[in-house]
Amino acid sequence: MAVTQQLSPAYPQPSRLDERGVLEIGGCDALELAREFGTPAYVVSEDDLRGRARAMLAAYGARAERFEVVFASKAFPCTAVYRVFAEEGLGCDVASGGELAMALAAGFDPARIYFHGNAKSVGELRAALDARVGTIVVDNGDEIARLEALLGGRTQRVLLRVTPDVRGETHAAISTGQADSKFGVSMADAPAAIARLQAAPGLDLAGLHFHIGSQLLDVVPYLRAVAAVAELGDFPIVNVGGGLGAAYTDERPPSIEEYVAAKVDAVQAHLGLDRVIVDEPGRALVANSTVTLYTVQSVKRNVSTWVGVDGGMSDNLRPMLYGARYEVQVADRFGGDVLCHVAGKHCESGDVIARDVMLDDPRPGDVLVTPATGAYGHALANNYNGVPRPPVVFVKDGDARLVVRRETSEDLLARDV
Ligand SMILES: Cc1ncc(COP(=O)(O)O)c(C=O)c1O
Numbered sequence: 001m002a003v004t005q006q007l008s009p010a011y012p013q014p015s016r017l018d019e020r021g022v023l024e025i026g027g028c029d030a031l032e033l034a035r036e037f038g039t040p041a042y043v044v045s046e047d048d049l050r051g052r053a054r055a056m057l058a059a060y061g062a063r064a065e066r067f068e069v070v071f072a073s074k075a076f077p078c079t080a081v082y083r084v085f086a087e088e089g090l091g092c093d094v095a096s097g098g099e100l101a102m103a104l105a106a107g108f109d110p111a112r113i114y115f116h117g118n119a120k121s122v123g124e125l126r127a128a129l130d131a132r133v134g135t136i137v138v139d140n141g142d143e144i145a146r147l148e149a150l151l152g153g154r155t156q157r158v159l160l161r162v163t164p165d166v167r168g169e170t171h172a173a174i175s176t177g178q179a180d181s182k183f184g185v186s187m188a189d190a191p192a193a194i195a196r197l198q199a200a201p202g203l204d205l206a207g208l209h210f211h212i213g214s215q216l217l218d219v220v221p222y223l224r225a226v227a228a229v230a231e232l233g234d235f236p237i238v239n240v241g242g243g244l245g246a247a248y249t250d251e252r253p254p255s256i257e258e259y260v261a262a263k264v265d266a267v268q269a270h271l272g273l274d275r276v277i278v279d280e281p282g283r284a285l286v287a288n289s290t291v292t293l294y295t296v297q298s299v300k301r302n303v304s305t306w307v308g309v310d311g312g313m314s315d316n317l318r319p320m321l322y323g324a325r326y327e328v329q330v331a332d333r334f335g336g337d338v339l340c341h342v343a344g345k346h347c348e349s350g351d352v353i354a355r356d357v358m359l360d361d362p363r364p365g366d367v368l369v370t371p372a373t374g375a376y377g378h379a380l381a382n383n384y385n386g387v388p389r390p391p392v393v394f395v396k397d398g399d400a401r402l403v404v405r406r407e408t409s410e411d412l413l414a415r416d417v
C-alpha cells in the first residue's frame with residue numbers, strides 16, 4: 001500500500017508521505033504547492049540546504065583547524081540560495097561576471113568570493129577587481145598577463161588552478177582533472193606559472209587549486225590529486241575543489257563525513273594540516289534539497305507507455321547532457337506497476353526525463369514529482385520551444401514562499417529590440 005512506501009535518499013529533508021500517501025516537503029503538501037504555484041516548479045526545502053551546509057562545516061570543523069567551505073554557486077545560482085549559504089557562513093565560488101553579480105546582490109562578503117573561469121574576459125576580471133573579491137583563481141598564462149595589466153597598483157590574492165592528471169570516475173563531460181583538459185595549467189607548465197605569479201608585483205599567490213570532476217562517488221582520486229599538487233610546492237592554502245556526488249536513483253555517494261575525512265586525510269598525508277583547506281561543493285549542497293513538480297498532459301501507448309508532462313529539457317537538461325537518471329512518482333500515489341517513459345514537451349525525441357519508471361496508473365492531471373533536481377536544474381534551465389522557465393519555491397515548516405517567479409511571455413520578448 002502506497003502510504004507505507006519509504007522515500008528514497010533522493011528526497012529533501014524533511015519530506016514524507018502523509019497518512020493519505022501524499023508527498024509532503026518541508027511540511028507542505030505537494031498537490032497544494034502545484035495548485036498554488038503551478039507546474040513545472042522547483043520546490044526547495046530550505047532546511048535541507050542549511051542542514052547540508054552545517055554538516056559540511058561540522059565535518060571539516062571536526063578534522064581540521066583551518067578550513068573554508070565555499071558554495072560552488074554554478075550548481076544553483078539564485079539569490080535566495082546564495083543568501084542561505086551566506087547566512088550559514090560559507091564562502092562563494094563564482095564562475096562568471098553574472099554569478100559574481102548575483103553573489104554580491106545576495107549579500108556575500110566579496111572577501112569570501114573565489115572568482116573562477118578558464119576564459120575570463122577583461123570585463124569580468126575588472127568586475128572582480130573592482131568588487132574586491134578575496135581570491136581570483138587563475139587558470140592560464142594569458143589570464144596572468146591580462147590581470148597584471150588591470151591591477152593598476154592594487155594587490156590581488158590569487159590561487160593557481162592546476163590540472164593534476166587525475167581522472168575521477170564520472171561522465172566525460174564533467175570530468176575535469178585529466179591531463180587533456182580545458183581547465184587549469186598542466187603539471188608540466190605549473191612550475192613556470194607559479195614562478196611568474198610569485199614574481200608579479202601586485203599578485204599574491206596564496207596556493208593551488210584543483211578540481212577533478214563532478215558527481216564523484218569514490219574518494220580515492222582525491223588522494224592522488226593532493227599528492228600531485230603537493231609536488232608543486234608548499235603554500236598557505238590548498239583548494240581541493242568540490243565534486244561529491246548526490247543520490248539520484250540508486251547511487252550511494254560517500255557521506256559528507258566520509259568525503260571530508262578523505263580530503264583532510266589526503267592533505268594531512270601529503271602537505272600537512274598547517275594550512276587552510278578550501279573545499280568548493282556545489283552539487284552535494286543543493287541536489288537533494290529540491291524536487292520538481294510536473295503535471296501530466298497526456299498518456300499514450302506507442303510500443304511503450306509515454307507519459308507527457310508540462311516541462312522537460314527546458315527545466316532539466318541533465319538527462320540529455322549526461323544520460324542522467326531520475327526517479328519519478330505520482331505525487332499522491334507512490335509506487336505502481338505501469339512501466340512508463342516520462343517525456344517532456346519539447347520537440348526532441350531525446351527529451352525524456354526518465355525511462356522505464358514504474359508509475360501508479362498515470363492520468364492527465366496527475367502531479368508527478370522528480371527528486372534531486374536542485375543541482376544544475378534551475379542552473380541549466382533554458383527557453384527551448386519558448387517555454388518559460390519555472391519558478392523556485394522555498395518550503396519550510398509548512399510555509400511556502402516564491403523566491404523566483406515563473407517566466408512570462410513578456411520575459412521571452414523582453415530582449416528583442
Ligand atoms: C572549479 C569548480 N569548483 C567546484 C565545482 C563544483 O563541483 P560539484 O558541483 O561537483 O561539487 C566545479 C564544478 O564541477 C568546479 O568546476
Ligand SMILES: N[C@@H](CCCC[NH3+])C(=O)O
Nearest residue numbers: 074174214215318375376
Ligand atoms: N552541469 C553538470 C555539472 C558541472 C560541473 C561544473 N564544474 C551536471 O549537471 O552534472
